Amino acid sequence: MxxxxxxxxxxxxxxxxxxxxxxxxxxxxxxxxxxxxxxxxxxxxxxxxxxxxxxxxxxxxxxxxxxxxxxxxxxxxxxxxxxxxxxxxxxxxxxxxxxxxxxxxxxxxxxxxxxxxxHRERHTALTFDRIKIDLSAKELRVDNTPVALTKSEYLICEYLARNKGQVFSKEQIYEAVFSLEGDSDNSTISTHIKNIRAKLNKLDIQPIATVWGIGYKWE
The missing domain is CATH 3.40.50.2300 (Response regulator)
Known part of the structure; x- marks a missing residue:
């Protein structure tokens, strides 16, 4: 409840x-x-x-x-x-x-x-060159500086980073992050990723790649 x-x-x-x-x-x-x-x-x-x-x-x-x-x-x-x-x-x-x-x-x-x-539990950290994702603090850092991501933005990054190199469709990302099938919610994921990229572009780093016609992956 x-x-x-x-x-x-x-x-x-x-x-x-x-x-x-x-x-x-x-x-x-x-x-x-x-x-x-x-x-x-x-x-x-x-x-x-x-x-x-x-x-x-x-x-x-x-x-x-x-x-x-x-x-x-x-x-x-x-x-x-x-x-x-x-x-x-x-x-x-x-x-x-x-x-x-x-x-x-x-x-x-x-x-x-x-x-x-x-209520999901998180622990340890993921490190990729300049990026560190603290799974306990739910925080993404670039060059040890926290990036002001919303909760959903952070969880999208965490999900893609945990599965580095694997390509996911918008529907798969939505279902994984929100635990709900997302056939009609492509715009939610697209918008979140657009916002993530805008924030990371300011730091001259872009780990999320678009695989045209399929989805996104963490490089």
Whole structure:
């Protein structure tokens, strides 16, 4: 059972999601406005679900505001499908997103997959020339300097690095990282990898190669 925070200005969606997640034994606290949520209570939640289009403070702004305060997964609910919006949102530290309208069964599966991911144990480290991945601290360093990756970005790097040289499709990466089949979620992995590359390019290093028509690999 997990404590989940959900913020959406549509009461019907709040009730739908709350009822669905409670069937999995989760305790859901729902708000119609981000401004109503006490910031000093955020660390009690195991996962946060945010609508993007809200009247007082949008989901992007709220994610940016709280990301340094919480370490739990953040999922966006969005009616937007433009790549720029998805890239921007995941770059703020969100882990995943669902496009409205969505099936409650899919949301339940995503939530449970992210919660399972949080309980995975990691140990030791992986070293590749200038890159060191601390599996215990969940941290990627270049020349001993930490790179500010989101949780999902880090886990994608860890998965590819653990299987250096092996090529994985976007669907395989999504399933491995989130423990969920990802036939319709190619854009999530593509966007995360785009963000990873942008951060590593600034350090003049690029370990993730694209194998055209197949997927990605860690070189």
């Amino acid at each position: 997990a404590a989940i925070l959900m913020i959406d200005d549509e009461r019907a969606i709040l009730e739908l999601v709350k009822n669905g997640l409670q069937k999995d034994g989760h305790f859901v606290t729902a708000y119609t406005s981000a401004a109503q949520v006490p910031l000093d209570k955020l660390n009690r939640y195991d996962l946060i679900i945010l609508d993007i289009m809200m009247p007082d403070i949008d989901g992007f702004s709220y994610c940016d505001k709280i990301r340094s305060l919480v370490d739990c997964p953040i999922l966006f609910l969005t009616a937007k499908t433009m790549e720029h919006d998805i890239t921007f949102g995941l770059g703020l530290g969100a882990d995943d997103y669902l496009t409205k309208p969505f099936r409650i069964a899919e949301l339940r599966a995503r939530v449970n997959a992210h919660l399972r991911r949080e």
